Amino acid sequence: MASNKVDAKVVLLGKSYAGKTCLVERYLKDRFLGETVPYQNTIGAAYGAKTVNIDGHSIVIGIWDTAGSERYEAMSRIYYRGAKAAILCFDLTDKSSFDRIRFWIGELHQHEENCKIYLCATKCDLVEENPERRAVQDSVAKALAKDCMANIYETSSKTGKNIDELFEKIAEDYVKEKVAADELEQEAIRIAEIGRKAHCPCS
Numbered sequence: 001m002a003s004n005k006v007d008a009k010v011v012l013l014g015k016s017y018a019g020k021t022c023l024v025e026r027y028l029k030d031r032f033l034g035e036t037v038p039y040q041n042t043i044g045a046a047y048g049a050k051t052v053n054i055d056g057h058s059i060v061i062g063i064w065d066t067a068g069s070e071r072y073e074a075m076s077r078i079y080y081r082g083a084k085a086a087i088l089c090f091d092l093t094d095k096s097s098f099d100r101i102r103f104w105i106g107e108l109h110q111h112e113e114n115c116k117i118y119l120c121a122t123k124c125d126l127v128e129e130n131p132e133r134r135a136v137q138d139s140v141a142k143a144l145a146k147d148c149m150a151n152i153y154e155t156s157s158k159t160g161k162n163i164d165e166l167f168e169k170i171a172e173d174y175v176k177e178k179v180a181a182d183e184l185e186q187e188a189i190r191i192a193e194i195g196r197k198a199h200c201p202c203s
């Protein structure tokens with residue numbers, strides 16, 4: 001039975017209006033309210049969780065949707081502390097949101113080096129509808145992703161494109177790392193046990 005304990009903390013970071021709240025809303029509730037409900041900036045942060053099954057492992061992903069407004073930037077460290085993964089969001093139609101990504105990469109490298117980074121280029125429906133609206137070229141975004149060794153996804157909360165895929169990749173990476181760490185721990189215990197027996201005069 002799945003417990004309510006959060007296994008993997010995931011944080012969303014990025015400029016205001018980049019589409020973080022809509023991304024979480026699509027993933028957790030499979031809906032897009034963008035066309036019916038007016039934009040409301042996140043204050044502080046919002047939290048949601050989902051249980052997923054990966055290769056027989058049931059894991060709870062706890063998702064922190066942070067406020068993009070620079071007014072709340074100082075608080076963001078509270079939310080990404082201990083995060084296993086960070087989704088850095090930028091809006092494909094807003095170059096300034098992409099320029100901000102380097103700031104978050106720097107923050108995470110400095111304060112949360114074990115946090116895995118995923119780049120998320122949001123609102124791809126807008127550029128598919130009208131290519132002239134694209135403000136961030138694919139090659140430039142991919143170069144940044146390569147630079148920080150991150151996976152990159154072009155998503156749309158309106159259509160749902162690539163959103164499940166993004167979170168699934170995060171969950172898979174988490175499980176893979178956890179399995180490897182558990183195996184390493186078991187191996188260390190086994191070696192310690194052999195060492196203990198070798199030094200024990202009673203053996």
Ligand SMILES: Nc1nc2c(ncn2[C@@H]2O[C@H](COP(=O)(O)OP(=O)(O)OP(=O)(O)O)[C@@H](O)[C@H]2O)c(=O)[nH]1
Pocket residue numbers: 014015016017018019020021022023033034035038039040041042043066067068069122123124125126155156157158159
């Ligand atoms: N067409 C389209 N619009 C989107 C998409 N995602 C978000 N939007 C719109 O972009 C605006 C900002 O979206 P939010 O998700 O609230 O942005 P945010 O990053 O959470 O903003 P803050 O809370 O200020 O940090 C809203 O008007 C959304 O309707 C998308 O995939 N496609």
